[in-house]
Amino acid sequence: MRAVVFDRYTDLTGLELRDVAGPTPAPGEVVIEVAAAGLNPFDWHMYRGEPWIMRASEGWRVRSPRVVGADVAGTVTRVGEGVSRLAIGDRVFGSIGFGALAEQAVTDVRGLARIDDSVSALDAAATPMAGLTALQALRDAAAMAEGERVLVWGASGGVGHFAVQIARALGAGRVDAVASAERADFLLCLGADRVHDRSREVPASAGPYDVVIDTVGTQSVPQLRPLLAPGARVVTVGSLSRERLLGPATKLLSRTVAGAVHRVTTKGMFAAVRAADLDTLARWLSDGTIRPEIEQVYSFAQFADALATLERGHVRGKLVVEIGGDER
Ligand SMILES: NC(=O)c1ccc[n+]([C@@H]2O[C@H](COP(=O)([O-])OP(=O)(O)OC[C@H]3O[C@@H](n4cnc5c(N)ncnc54)[C@H](OP(=O)(O)O)[C@@H]3O)[C@@H](O)[C@H]2O)c1
Structure with missing residues (x-):
């Protein structure tokens, strides 16, 4: 599968869209076929490794390739042992730290919530x-x-x-x-x-x-x-x-x-990824209480343009990268 990867802390020039092995779910995890990834300043902090204080938790060096992107929307394609809250075919969204800018993402099921068919993958990815x-x-x-x-x-x-x-x-x-x-x-x-x-x-x-x-x-x-x-x-x-x-x-x-x-x-404050709060956001997306403003949707190949715009810091609402073929 294709993913946007970095092998060391880097600016945009060190990010690469390349083929990597598809993920396998560990117990408690699911694999998602990614439809769209929403961008956040968090993403550039992670690939730049800045501010340096965050390296105390994320590692002083990048030891193995990491996939950029926290916010994701897509469809569950595999479930790991012990997962009962979600099933293959469920449309979901969440904030997973790393791994959203990829054709498939793997994450702990506790960081995801279902979205119903009335919510587009783009809106879902823009929200978590x-x-x-x-x-x-x-x-x-x-x-x-x-x-x-x-x-x-x-x-x-x-x-x-x-x-x-x-x-x-x-x-x-x-x-x-x-x-x-x-x-x-x-x-x-x-x-x-x-x-x-x-x-x-x-x-x-x-x-x-x-x-x-x-x-x-x-x-x-x-x-x-x-x-x-x-x-x-x-x-x-x-x-x-x-x-x-x-x-x-x-x-x-x-x-x-x-x-x-x-x-x-x-x-x-530091936001916590809680499934109950994602459920609230999913309900609000569905009933129109909240409406993400998406300044621009980028194709997967345009990921670097999307991240450059993000880093400039004047986005109106959100930027989203469309990855897969979820037509909703
Ligand atoms: N604590 C947490 O858990 C947490 C979670 C998420 C985000 N954050 C942080 O919260 C901040 C905002 O995140 P975000 O996702 O909303 O970022 P964002 O989408 O990039 O929004 C940044 C905002 O900054 C405004 N801005 C830029 N330059 C400005 C200036 N010189 N004076 C006043 N306003 C200016 C922009 O408005 P204009 O377009 O009008 O300039 C824009 O509304 C970031 O620092 C992010 O890292 C923290």
């Missing part, structure tokens, strides 16, 4: 990591309550555009967004009440907000403070920082310290 992050940032990290006022900073990207829609689904009283001005109409269509131009200061009169979901980390705590209601929670999901040693961890640390000084509740 960004959707899980937005859901867990709002529901778990921010503990958002119905009626609260939410501000999503960096709202036009993968996580941000799901956060706008999921805040609505969870009953937010108001959902405002910060994004580049040309993306305002898109975010208003997704359910934002108001969109602030990210090139201007957001006036204090726009607030107060009970919850801020921040995917870019461009503001300091003192800059955010006038926008916050008493008891507000600022959840830092990510940062634009390309600092090579610690990456977003630097922003998280400085926000935590500044939060303590300025008496603002700041939180970081």
Whole structure:
């Protein structure tokens, strides 16, 4: 089967679409025929090995070939011993860490959920990591309550555009967004009440907000403070920082310290792949509660163009690579 492989930490030039052996499922795993793979900044962090701190968990060197891509949608073709939750022929989606940019992927069944026939493979592949992050940032990290006022900073990207829609689904009283001005109409269509131009200061009169979901980390705590209601929670999901040693961890640390000084509740979060949350996203995709915005669909052969666009960091919603022949 063909897969996009790297043998060492590398920029785009070290990625190769080549033939590799097809996977065999271990106990508890399934093999999927991949229909589509959704892209996330996580993917380039993994093949670049940056920030370097992540090599503590991923390995200081790449010891055997790895296949790029976390988010996947496709059809189960083989099941390993002890798998009863999924069966051959099930259409599934999930976030599997490595291995999505391939004709077949193998993964633990606990990281997958079924999708029904009304959901396209492209929409399913666009959803897992960004959707899980937005859901867990709002529901778990921010503990958002119905009626609260939410501000999503960096709202036009993968996580941000799901956060706008999921805040609505969870009953937010108001959902405002910060994004580049040309993306305002898109975010208003997704359910934002108001969109602030990210090139201007957001006036204090726009607030107060009970919850801020921040995917870019461009503001300091003192800059955010006038926008916050008493008891507000600022959840830092990510940062634009390309600092090579610690990456977003630097922003998280400085926000935590500044939060303590300025008496603002700041939180970081790492999304967890949970089948129950994937089931929720699958239901919302099916009933139209959430709608992934896909800026562009690429063919498998165009994977490098797709990843180059991802790395530039101004994607409107999501990028998806179509791998197989799922016509839905
Ligand atoms: N904590 C976790 O578990 C977790 C999970 C997923 C992602 N993340 C992280 O969260 C961040 C966002 O992920 P994503 O998938 O949403 O990325 P994305 O799709 O690439 O979105 C990035 C956003 O950044 C905005 N942006 C780019 N340059 C900007 C600037 N100079 N000022 C303000 N905004 C700017 C873009 O908006 P414009 O187009 O308007 O510039 C876009 O909306 C990344 O750092 C990612 O690594 C963390």
